[in-house]
Amino acid sequence: MPDKQKKWYRLDTAALIFPAIARRNWSNAFRVSATLTEAIDPDILQRAVDDMRHRFPSFFVTLRKGFFWYYLEQSDLPVKVREDYAYPLTFMSRRELLQNCLRVLYYKNRIAVECFHSVTDGRGGSVFLCNLTARYLEMKYGISVPKEGLLRNLTEPPSEEELEDSFLKNAAEVASGRREERSFRLRGTPEPDGFRTLTTGIVDTQSLLDTAHRFKVTVTALLAAVMVESVIRMQNGRLPRKRQHAAKVTIPVDLRRLFGSGTLRNFSLVLNVGVDPRYGEYSLEELCCAVYHQLCAFATRQNMAGMIAANVQPQQLVALRLAPVLIKNLAMDFVYRRIGEGGGSLNISNITGLPLPQIMSDYVKRMEFIIGPQRSYPNNCSVLSYGGKTYINMIRSIRESELERRFFSRLVELGIPVEIECNRRS
Amino acid sequence: MYCVKCGVRLQDGVNRCPLCNTPVWNPEQPEAEHGYSDHYPGAHKESNRPFSVAMTVISVMAIAVILTVCFRLYGELNWGGYAIGGIGLLYVVAVLPNWFRHPPIEVFVPVDHAAAALYVLFICLKTGGNWFMSFAFPVILVSCLLITATACLLKHVRGGRLFILGGFLLGLGGFTVLIEFFAHLAFGVPMFLWSVYSLIVFAAAGSFLLLAGTVPSLREALERRFFF
Numbered sequence: 001m002p003d004k005q006k007k008w009y010r011l012d013t014a015a016l017i018f019p020a021i022a023r024r025n026w027s028n029a030f031r032v033s034a035t036l037t038e039a040i041d042p043d044i045l046q047r048a049v050d051d052m053r054h055r056f057p058s059f060f061v062t063l064r065k066g067f068f069w070y071y072l073e074q075s076d077l078p079v080k081v082r083e084d085y086a087y088p089l090t091f092m093s094r095r096e097l098l099q100n101c102l103r104v105l106y107y108k109n110r111i112a113v114e115c116f117h118s119v120t121d122g123r124g125g126s127v128f129l130c131n132l133t134a135r136y137l138e139m140k141y142g143i144s145v146p147k148e149g150l151l152r153n154l155t156e157p158p159s160e161e162e163l164e165d166s167f168l169k170n171a172a173e174v175a176s177g178r179r180e181e182r183s184f185r186l187r188g189t190p191e192p193d194g195f196r197t198l199t200t201g202i203v204d205t206q207s208l209l210d211t212a213h214r215f216k217v218t219v220t221a222l223l224a225a226v227m228v229e230s231v232i233r234m235q236n237g238r239l240p241r242k243r244q245h246a247a248k249v250t251i252p253v254d255l256r257r258l259f260g261s262g263t264l265r266n267f268s269l270v271l272n273v274g275v276d277p278r279y280g281e282y283s284l285e286e287l288c289c290a291v292y293h294q295l296c297a298f299a300t301r302q303n304m305a306g307m308i309a310a311n312v313q314p315q316q317l318v319a320l321r322l323a324p325v326l327i328k329n330l331a332m333d334f335v336y337r338r339i340g341e342g343g344g345s346l347n348i349s350n351i352t353g354l355p356l357p358q359i360m361s362d363y364v365k366r367m368e369f370i371i372g373p374q375r376s377y378p379n380n381c382s383v384l385s386y387g388g389k390t391y392i393n394m395i396r397s398i399r400e401s402e403l404e405r406r407f408f409s410r411l412v413e414l415g416i417p418v419e420i421e422c423n424r425r426s
Numbered sequence: 427m428y429c430v431k432c433g434v435r436l437q438d439g440v441n442r443c444p445l446c447n448t449p450v451w452n453p454e455q456p457e458a459e460h461g462y463s464d465h466y467p468g469a470h471k472e473s474n475r476p477f478s479v480a481m482t483v484i485s486v487m488a489i490a491v492i493l494t495v496c497f498r499l500y501g502e503l504n505w506g507g508y509a510i511g512g513i514g515l516l517y518v519v520a521v522l523p524n525w526f527r528h529p530p531i532e533v534f535v536p537v538d539h540a541a542a543a544l545y546v547l548f549i550c551l552k553t554g555g556n557w558f559m560s561f562a563f564p565v566i567l568v569s570c571l572l573i574t575a576t577a578c579l580l581k582h583v584r585g586g587r588l589f590i591l592g593g594f595l596l597g598l599g600g601f602t603v604l605i606e607f608f609a610h611l612a613f614g615v616p617m618f619l620w621s622v623y624s625l626i627v628f629a630a631a632g633s634f635l636l637l638a639g640t641v642p643s644l645r646e647a648l649e650r651r652f653f654f
Contacts, residue, residue: 083463090467107463193466199444200461201434243643405432405445412433419435422444423462 007074009058013167013311014266015118019063019070020332025194026375027092030122032129033112035366040106041140046081048135049104055154058163058264059119059128063097068325075100084112087196087423089372092116122351122369123254124264130356137363149355166261167308175313176306180272180343184235184245186379188398199404201392202419205385211414215285220350221292223383224249228274228287230406231345241278248274250344258301269307271298272343341376350383373397427452474524481521485513507552511545531577539570561612565605572597592635599628
């Protein structure tokens with residue numbers, strides 16, 4: 001007798017917060033996309049998406065509300081391939097999340113996957129996109145893509161490890177503290193219709209690496225330091241030094257490498273790194289040094305285990321577990337407002353290492369990663385390197401482009417040629 | 427093409443630098459290739475209709491149950507009038523605005539007060555009292571004016587929120603004195619039994635907000651402490 005019971009999944013530890021903090025015009029989602037050498041055939045793409053369902057069941061889900069917790073339930077509705085909108089990451093409403101937490105979009109040569117953050121994080125989304133693209137290429141061109149690296153055999157069922165909540169397995173016994181000093185808050189004139197302006201800076205990866213090595217830091221640390229410097233300069237124009245706030249950026253850390261996990265659910269935590277400009281002026285060398293050493297000091301397995309424990313322990317309290325989901329929503333919303341976003345002015349999320357087999361690389365000319373603006377701050381930045389180019393995507397929900405201008409102009413000043421693309425309305 | 431100000435390389439065909447808005451002049455301008463479509467998503471306002479329908483059905487059922495119980499037990503409305511009036515008041519305040527996509531606050535605050543006045547009038551008539559015109563009506567009227575004015579100012583005036591809220595608290599302090607004054611006229615209770623204390627508290631809080639509105643450092647400290 002066939003099992004008609006729908007599969008369901010508890011939200012992982014990081015995912016719990018996203019339904020609670022969603023608003024009527026904002027939800028936390030991200031996009032990964034691949035641009036191919038030829039125009040996308042939507043019918044073949046639809047068939048490729050349908051073929052993913054068996055191998056990646058945790059992506060074909062709807063968000064449901066239980067009495068005590070939200071959960072993800074297997075969705076029977078097909079994920080319909082749609083043409084892309086005028087801007088990325090259009091709002092995912094509750095109604096849409098009740099049908100599917102995943103979007104697959106196409107425009108000209110580009111395949112894009114947009115995902116509600118409760119399903120997975122950027123790394124998990126990238127694995128899904130690579131497999132979807134591989135399946136599409138197989139169906140369209142009749143090639144055989146070797147199942148290595150990120151690519152999975154679609155006829156096999158998912159492993160237990162891919163579906164597990166790795167936070168629960170890797171929490172330390174003692175939780176680390178959460179308090180962070182509030183960072184400078186970027187502001188601007190909101191776009192009235194929710195339009196998201198995406199500015200993509202395309203730079204040569206080798207040039208970026210050479211510059212980072214000149215400062216003796218990693219690419220992520222260099223970009224974070226340039227961003228911190230941009231935030232400091234924006235503050236200088238607005239506030240006297242003694243009334244300024246810390247200039248910090250939030251950097252998500254992929255925990256899979258630290259803890260040896262292969263999960264496709266969320267498994268990342270964020271670190272806020274930066275400086276306090278009230279103590280004096282910083283050169284870019286000093287900012288690079290500060291950011292790099294903060295990342296080295298805090299992105300360790302032990303410290304991250306303590307941070308995981310700080311997230312895991314509250315949800316294990318019996319009193320909290322027994323509270324109805326509406327009460328939990330209020331509590332999580334309060335906690336998020338207090339400590340969720342205040343620690344950094346914006347995110348810089350860098351996905352590294354997306355190796356594709358050579359046979360795929362011949363067809364894929366570009367890959368990108370975009371995170372939406374946060375709830376309380378209007379700018380965000382995401383980075384992905386592919387094919388010798390690094391795509392720095394800066395998204396904003398406001399009209400002013402001051403941060404982008406300062407950031408990319410500074411890269412040009414450092415000798416890194418930047419090519420700019422923008423979806424700005426004419 | 428490169429932006430002469432930022433130094434970044436621009437996409438072919440753009441008229442202005444997306445970063446600094448500097449115009450690009452290129453006589454051999456090729457046509458711009460757009461990375462995104464011209465297709466905009468539709469409006470995404472989530473409907474409150476299921477909530478409104480559910481609350482309407484629950485209210486009607488509750489009223490039906492009350493009417494049935496009262497007429498079966500007592501042969502008259504008895505206490506049911508108070509309960510039905512309460513449900514009606516709750517419906518006007520909490521459910522009625524949800525039927526509208528953008529409920530106008532300058533309309534609904536007076537409507538809520540009118541519903542409250544009707545309910546209080548019913549209680550007054552039912553209990554054989556004569557305190558509605560001398561006490562309840564002026565109190566509800568002043569409350570309506572105070573809350574409507576504050577709500578309209580908050581909705582339509584950009585900035586100055588600390589001044590508006592400070593003024594509201596001062597008004598609230600004065601309102602408590604008025605309540606005691608009308609109670610004195612209607613019921614003959616002595617003046618200044620309790621309203622002085624509430625006046626002091628509201629006046630202090632209101633003055634503090636007005637002060638915060640005029641002192642930037644205090645305003646900034648408050649914002650830092652209470653931002654959300």
